[in-house]
Protein backbone atom coordinates (compact mmCIF):
# COMPACT_ATOMS: atom_id res chain seq x y z
CA UNK A 661 0.00 0.00 0.00
CA UNK A 662 1.12 3.52 -0.67
CA UNK A 663 2.00 5.87 2.17
CA UNK A 664 0.25 8.90 0.75
CA UNK A 665 -1.90 10.65 3.34
CA UNK A 666 -5.15 11.84 1.79
CA UNK A 667 -5.40 15.63 1.63
CA UNK A 668 -8.82 16.96 2.39
CA UNK A 669 -8.26 20.32 0.72
CA UNK A 670 -7.62 18.49 -2.57
CA UNK A 671 -10.83 16.51 -2.22
CA UNK A 672 -8.88 13.26 -2.01
CA UNK A 673 -11.05 10.18 -1.62
CA UNK A 674 -9.24 7.30 -3.25
CA UNK A 675 -11.12 4.47 -4.91
CA UNK A 676 -10.29 1.13 -3.35
CA UNK A 677 -13.15 -1.18 -4.39
CA UNK A 678 -11.99 -3.18 -7.39
CA UNK A 679 -15.47 -4.26 -8.44
CA UNK A 680 -16.50 -0.61 -8.66
CA UNK A 681 -13.30 0.33 -10.47
CA UNK A 682 -13.90 -2.46 -13.02
CA UNK A 683 -17.50 -1.36 -13.45
CA UNK A 684 -16.46 2.25 -14.13
CA UNK A 685 -13.92 1.13 -16.71
CA UNK A 686 -16.49 -1.17 -18.39
CA UNK A 687 -18.84 1.81 -18.75
CA UNK A 688 -16.07 3.97 -20.21
CA UNK A 689 -15.18 1.22 -22.73
CA UNK A 690 -11.64 2.48 -23.36
CA UNK A 691 -10.18 1.60 -26.76
CA UNK A 692 -6.45 1.32 -27.59
CA UNK A 693 -6.29 4.43 -29.79
CA UNK A 694 -8.49 6.66 -27.62
CA UNK A 695 -7.24 10.15 -26.88
CA UNK A 696 -8.03 10.23 -23.17
CA UNK A 697 -7.34 12.50 -20.22
CA UNK A 698 -7.93 11.73 -16.57
CA UNK A 699 -8.62 14.52 -14.10
CA UNK A 700 -7.05 13.86 -10.68
CA UNK A 701 -5.36 10.45 -11.15
CA UNK A 702 -4.43 10.39 -7.45
CA UNK A 703 -2.61 7.13 -6.73
CA UNK A 704 -3.68 5.64 -10.03
CA UNK A 705 -6.75 3.60 -9.01
CA UNK A 706 -8.41 4.30 -12.39
CA UNK A 707 -5.23 5.18 -14.25
CA UNK A 708 -3.81 1.65 -14.15
CA UNK A 709 -6.90 -0.23 -15.43
CA UNK A 710 -7.39 2.46 -18.09
CA UNK A 711 -3.78 1.91 -19.19
CA UNK A 712 -4.54 -1.79 -19.57
CA UNK A 713 -6.83 -0.75 -22.40
CA UNK A 714 -5.51 2.48 -23.93
CA UNK A 715 -2.02 2.83 -25.37
CA UNK A 716 -1.49 6.25 -23.84
CA UNK A 717 -3.17 8.47 -21.28
CA UNK A 718 -2.92 12.12 -20.23
CA UNK A 719 -3.57 13.07 -16.62
CA UNK A 720 -3.97 16.44 -14.88
CA UNK A 721 -3.01 16.45 -11.20
CA UNK A 722 -2.36 19.27 -8.74
CA UNK A 723 -0.75 17.37 -5.86
CA UNK A 724 3.02 17.21 -6.41
CA UNK A 725 3.48 14.22 -4.14
CA UNK A 726 1.02 12.22 -6.22
CA UNK A 727 2.72 13.34 -9.43
CA UNK A 728 6.03 12.09 -8.04
CA UNK A 729 4.45 8.80 -6.99
CA UNK A 730 2.91 8.20 -10.42
CA UNK A 731 6.16 9.19 -12.16
CA UNK A 732 8.01 6.52 -10.23
CA UNK A 733 5.47 3.84 -11.05
CA UNK A 734 4.25 4.44 -14.60
CA UNK A 735 6.42 4.95 -17.66
CA UNK A 736 6.14 8.47 -19.17
CA UNK A 737 5.63 6.92 -22.60
CA UNK A 738 2.30 5.56 -21.35
CA UNK A 739 1.23 8.38 -19.05
CA UNK A 740 1.78 12.09 -19.72
CA UNK A 741 1.38 13.94 -16.43
CA UNK A 742 0.31 17.58 -16.47
CA UNK A 743 1.03 19.24 -13.15
CA UNK A 744 -1.74 21.80 -13.09
CA UNK A 745 -4.90 23.03 -11.49
CA UNK A 746 -7.61 21.49 -13.67
CA UNK A 747 -9.49 24.80 -13.54
CA UNK A 748 -6.57 26.45 -15.35
CA UNK A 749 -5.86 23.58 -17.70
CA UNK A 750 -6.60 24.12 -21.39
CA UNK A 751 -7.95 20.78 -22.67
CA UNK A 752 -7.90 22.09 -26.23
CA UNK A 753 -4.11 21.75 -26.24
CA UNK A 754 -4.51 17.95 -26.06
CA UNK A 755 -6.84 17.64 -29.01
CA UNK A 756 -5.35 16.51 -32.31
CA UNK A 757 -8.24 17.38 -34.61
CA UNK A 758 -9.82 20.18 -32.49
CA UNK A 759 -13.10 18.41 -33.11
CA UNK A 760 -14.61 16.12 -30.49
CA UNK A 761 -11.73 13.68 -30.21
CA UNK A 762 -10.96 13.92 -26.48
CA UNK A 763 -12.40 11.57 -23.87
CA UNK A 764 -12.35 13.03 -20.35
CA UNK A 765 -12.63 10.84 -17.26
CA UNK A 766 -12.12 11.19 -13.53
CA UNK A 767 -13.12 10.68 -9.97
CA UNK A 768 -13.41 14.40 -9.39
CA UNK A 769 -12.52 16.42 -6.30
CA UNK A 770 -16.05 17.15 -5.06
CA UNK A 771 -15.19 20.53 -3.55
CA UNK A 772 -14.65 22.01 -7.02
CA UNK A 773 -16.92 19.87 -9.20
CA UNK A 774 -19.28 22.70 -10.20
CA UNK A 775 -16.46 25.01 -11.40
CA UNK A 776 -14.93 22.02 -13.22
CA UNK A 777 -18.26 21.52 -15.06
CA UNK A 778 -18.39 25.15 -16.15
CA UNK A 779 -14.71 25.09 -17.14
CA UNK A 780 -15.30 22.03 -19.36
CA UNK A 781 -18.47 23.44 -20.88
CA UNK A 782 -16.30 26.16 -22.41
CA UNK A 783 -14.07 23.57 -24.09
CA UNK A 784 -16.64 21.11 -25.38
CA UNK A 785 -15.64 21.65 -29.00
CA UNK A 786 -12.78 19.17 -28.45
CA UNK A 787 -14.65 16.75 -26.18
CA UNK A 788 -16.02 13.41 -27.37
CA UNK A 789 -17.46 12.28 -24.05
CA UNK A 790 -16.94 12.57 -20.28
CA UNK A 791 -17.32 10.02 -17.49
CA UNK A 792 -17.17 11.35 -13.95
CA UNK A 793 -17.58 10.24 -10.40
CA UNK A 794 -19.40 12.98 -8.52
CA UNK A 795 -21.54 13.36 -5.46
CA UNK A 796 -24.75 11.49 -6.14
CA UNK A 797 -26.75 14.64 -5.46
CA UNK A 798 -24.81 16.47 -8.18
CA UNK A 799 -25.36 13.66 -10.71
CA UNK A 800 -29.06 13.74 -9.85
CA UNK A 801 -29.13 17.47 -10.59
CA UNK A 802 -27.15 17.16 -13.82
CA UNK A 803 -29.46 14.43 -15.12
CA UNK A 804 -32.73 15.90 -13.77
CA UNK A 805 -35.77 16.73 -15.89
CA UNK A 806 -37.96 19.85 -15.59
CA UNK A 807 -40.59 19.87 -12.83
CA UNK A 808 -38.37 18.06 -10.38
CA UNK A 809 -36.82 19.69 -7.34
CA UNK A 810 -33.38 18.85 -8.71
CA UNK A 811 -33.87 20.82 -11.94
CA UNK A 812 -31.75 23.96 -11.65
CA UNK A 813 -29.23 26.27 -13.24
CA UNK A 814 -26.60 23.57 -13.56
CA UNK A 815 -29.07 21.11 -15.17
CA UNK A 816 -30.14 23.69 -17.75
CA UNK A 817 -26.65 24.86 -18.62
CA UNK A 818 -25.14 21.37 -18.86
CA UNK A 819 -28.09 19.86 -20.74
CA UNK A 820 -28.03 22.73 -23.20
CA UNK A 821 -24.69 21.29 -24.33
CA UNK A 822 -24.74 17.62 -23.40
CA UNK A 823 -26.80 14.49 -23.09
CA UNK A 824 -26.50 13.49 -19.45
CA UNK A 825 -26.88 9.87 -18.29
CA UNK A 826 -26.98 8.60 -14.71
CA UNK A 827 -24.97 5.37 -14.90
CA UNK A 828 -24.83 3.98 -11.35
CA UNK A 829 -24.55 4.79 -7.65
CA UNK A 830 -21.36 4.22 -5.65
CA UNK A 831 -21.45 3.84 -1.85
CA UNK A 832 -18.98 5.60 0.50
CA UNK A 833 -17.28 2.29 1.37
CA UNK A 834 -15.78 2.14 -2.14
CA UNK A 835 -13.31 4.87 -1.13
CA UNK A 836 -10.58 5.51 1.39
CA UNK A 837 -11.16 7.73 3.23
CA UNK A 838 -14.92 7.24 2.81
CA UNK A 839 -16.77 10.42 1.84
CA UNK A 840 -19.84 11.36 3.90
CA UNK A 841 -22.23 11.04 0.96
CA UNK A 842 -23.17 8.62 -1.79
CA UNK A 843 -21.49 9.10 -5.15
CA UNK A 844 -22.55 8.28 -8.70
CA UNK A 845 -21.11 7.92 -12.17
CA UNK A 846 -22.35 10.20 -14.93
CA UNK A 847 -21.78 10.12 -18.69
CA UNK A 848 -21.93 13.45 -20.53
CA UNK A 849 -21.93 13.49 -24.31
CA UNK A 850 -21.74 16.81 -26.13
CA UNK A 851 -24.40 17.23 -28.77
CA UNK A 852 -25.31 19.90 -31.22
CA UNK A 853 -27.09 22.62 -29.27
CA UNK A 854 -30.78 21.91 -29.06
CA UNK A 855 -33.10 23.92 -31.25
CA UNK A 856 -33.52 26.79 -30.92
CA UNK A 857 -29.88 27.84 -30.41
CA UNK A 858 -29.13 30.69 -28.03
CA UNK A 859 -28.35 33.73 -30.17
CA UNK A 860 -26.50 35.38 -27.31
CA UNK A 861 -25.05 32.67 -25.10
CA UNK A 862 -23.91 35.02 -22.32
CA UNK A 863 -27.38 36.51 -22.08
CA UNK A 864 -28.94 33.03 -22.00
CA UNK A 865 -26.59 32.09 -19.12
CA UNK A 866 -27.46 35.30 -17.22
CA UNK A 867 -31.19 34.80 -17.70
CA UNK A 868 -31.07 31.20 -16.44
CA UNK A 869 -29.01 32.29 -13.46
CA UNK A 870 -31.42 35.09 -12.66
CA UNK A 871 -34.46 32.81 -12.93
CA UNK A 872 -33.07 30.28 -10.44
CA UNK A 873 -31.79 32.77 -7.86
CA UNK A 874 -35.46 33.05 -6.89
CA UNK A 875 -36.69 29.49 -7.18
CA UNK A 876 -40.05 30.10 -5.56
CA UNK A 877 -40.95 33.16 -7.57
CA UNK A 878 -42.87 33.24 -10.82
CA UNK A 879 -40.56 33.97 -13.75
CA UNK A 880 -42.67 37.07 -14.41
CA UNK A 881 -40.97 38.54 -11.31
CA UNK A 882 -37.55 36.95 -11.39
CA UNK A 883 -36.65 37.68 -15.01
CA UNK A 884 -38.20 41.14 -15.12
CA UNK A 885 -34.81 42.75 -15.91
CA UNK A 886 -34.84 40.76 -19.17
CA UNK A 887 -38.47 40.49 -20.21
CA UNK A 888 -41.86 41.95 -19.31
CA UNK A 889 -44.77 39.62 -18.51
CA UNK A 890 -46.25 40.51 -21.92
CA UNK A 891 -43.02 39.63 -23.70
CA UNK A 892 -42.90 36.29 -21.88
CA UNK A 893 -46.53 35.63 -22.79
CA UNK A 894 -45.83 36.45 -26.44
CA UNK A 895 -43.55 33.39 -26.61
CA UNK A 896 -46.39 31.14 -25.49
CA UNK A 897 -44.81 30.55 -22.07
CA UNK A 898 -46.96 31.15 -18.98
CA UNK A 899 -45.35 34.01 -16.97
CA UNK A 900 -46.75 32.62 -13.71
CA UNK A 901 -44.61 29.47 -13.97
CA UNK A 902 -41.76 28.92 -11.55
CA UNK A 903 -38.23 28.49 -12.90
CA UNK A 904 -38.18 24.73 -12.31
CA UNK A 905 -41.09 24.20 -14.71
CA UNK A 906 -39.25 25.40 -17.82
CA UNK A 907 -37.35 23.22 -20.26
CA UNK A 908 -33.96 24.09 -21.77
CA UNK A 909 -35.67 24.97 -25.06
CA UNK A 910 -38.05 27.35 -23.25
CA UNK A 911 -35.13 29.13 -21.57
CA UNK A 912 -33.49 29.52 -24.96
CA UNK A 913 -36.73 30.91 -26.40
CA UNK A 914 -36.95 33.46 -23.57
CA UNK A 915 -33.31 34.48 -23.99
CA UNK A 916 -33.73 34.89 -27.76
CA UNK A 917 -36.81 37.03 -27.21
CA UNK A 918 -34.82 39.14 -24.73
CA UNK A 919 -32.08 39.59 -27.34
CA UNK A 920 -34.62 41.04 -29.75
CA UNK A 921 -36.28 43.16 -27.06
CA UNK A 922 -33.06 44.55 -25.63
CA UNK A 923 -31.68 45.12 -29.11
CA UNK A 924 -34.77 47.04 -30.19
Ligand code: SAM
Pocket residue numbers: 670671672673674675676699700701702703704705706720721722723726744745746747766767768769770772
Ligand atom coordinates in the same frame (compact mmCIF):
# COMPACT_ATOMS: atom_id res chain seq x y z
N1 SAM B 1 -8.47 9.11 -9.27
C1 SAM B 1 -8.09 8.84 -7.89
C2 SAM B 1 -8.99 7.74 -7.36
O1 SAM B 1 -10.07 7.54 -7.91
O2 SAM B 1 -8.60 7.10 -6.37
C3 SAM B 1 -8.18 10.11 -7.02
C4 SAM B 1 -9.55 10.77 -6.96
S1 SAM B 1 -9.66 12.04 -5.71
C5 SAM B 1 -11.40 12.08 -5.45
C6 SAM B 1 -9.45 13.60 -6.60
C7 SAM B 1 -8.08 13.83 -7.22
O3 SAM B 1 -8.06 15.13 -7.82
C8 SAM B 1 -6.92 13.82 -6.23
O4 SAM B 1 -5.85 13.10 -6.76
C9 SAM B 1 -6.54 15.30 -6.07
O5 SAM B 1 -5.21 15.53 -5.71
C10 SAM B 1 -6.87 15.83 -7.45
N2 SAM B 1 -7.17 17.28 -7.47
C11 SAM B 1 -7.79 18.01 -6.50
N3 SAM B 1 -7.93 19.28 -6.88
C12 SAM B 1 -7.39 19.37 -8.13
C13 SAM B 1 -7.23 20.43 -9.05
N4 SAM B 1 -7.66 21.67 -8.77
N5 SAM B 1 -6.63 20.17 -10.23
C14 SAM B 1 -6.20 18.92 -10.53
N6 SAM B 1 -6.33 17.87 -9.69
C15 SAM B 1 -6.90 18.08 -8.50
